[in-house]
Amino acid sequence: MTGATAAPRQDETAAENLTQFEYLALSSPLNLADGHARQELTPGQRKVVDALPALWTEAVERPVDEIERESGEAFFTMLGQRGYPRADGRVLACYSSSLSMEIFARALATRSDAIALVHPTFDNIPDILRGVGLRLVPIEEDRLHDGDLDPALLASVGCVFVTTPNNPTGRVLSEQRLRRLAEECAEHDVVLTLDTSFRGFDPAAQYDHYAVLEGSGCRWVVIEDTGKLWPSLELKIGWLVQSAEVGLPLAKIYSDILLGVSPLVLLMVKRFAEDGMDGGLTELHRFIADNRALVRAELADVPGVGFVDEHSRVSVERLHVGERKGLEVWNAVRGSSLYVLPCQQFHWARPSEGDHTLRIALSRTSSALTSGARLLRAVLRAG
């Protein structure tokens, strides 16, 4: 067989990005790869699912603008975001947060050619931004949290993009740091864009970001996501939220791509959010904390192995595998149908920085996590 058409060797993979690694895991019973929620429905969530036929009828009968408003109100309120803008057109509902991102990226590219982006972060963000021709400038996570950004950097970009809590690290932009960052962006007339897809997991990310942003005078965009929280079979909403004078053609590009999202999904989100406010969110926090503790305990005494993000509360956990390469461990456990995520591509500017880490998804049943952690333990202890 010639090189160009040769099948990948057993220890190689054709995965070009993190999502392609996640595809490989989709049909496995031990899929600890993607960050989507795959645990069982809670009794409260089961009631929402059981009510779907009635929600269908409600969605048919009621005006969609009313449903959209109620859905957003419930979701933003659940997450402490009472200052979100209620004026017409400021919150655009999309099928997913990646679609919100694509619309944002296309809009930004009409006004700017460069964007500063937190490093590391999930690789579909840099890929979408590069896809519309933007030049990316990395901002190291530590630098972002430690103090002011370099004025020369701010002068060289049209936007600063921050994932908070970050994926995979779980680092959260504090209220004080967000306030200062928004001021810096206002001073340089740079758009501040936040991806808050994981904020539901961490109360530290649930102070009212919109109050801070609105008070800053900067131009801003926020991408919110219902998709990581509930095991809703990919039924989800990505919200694209904008400041009053954002100066980007978001509504136009949104309208190029979609007319709207399903009112059935909006009603489902409203009900899940109501359940969240009724104790479901606290229950979710406990569930993720228990799963994190379970994984950490199972791997605690494996030589050379450690957990990188001590204070993380998001639904993914990074594991440092010592001298071993993450990809080798990924390949070894794949033999037992266990799939995790090698971390190189989170480090979109310098992939080698992720050579020795793996990401484990925690939004899974405790039994799947126990089996997965035991298999990892056996492989890691063997070498």
Ligand code: EGV
């Ligand atoms: C995570 C899947 C996309 C993404 C998963 C994710 N990839 N949308 N291209 O939703 O952390 O596993 O964010």
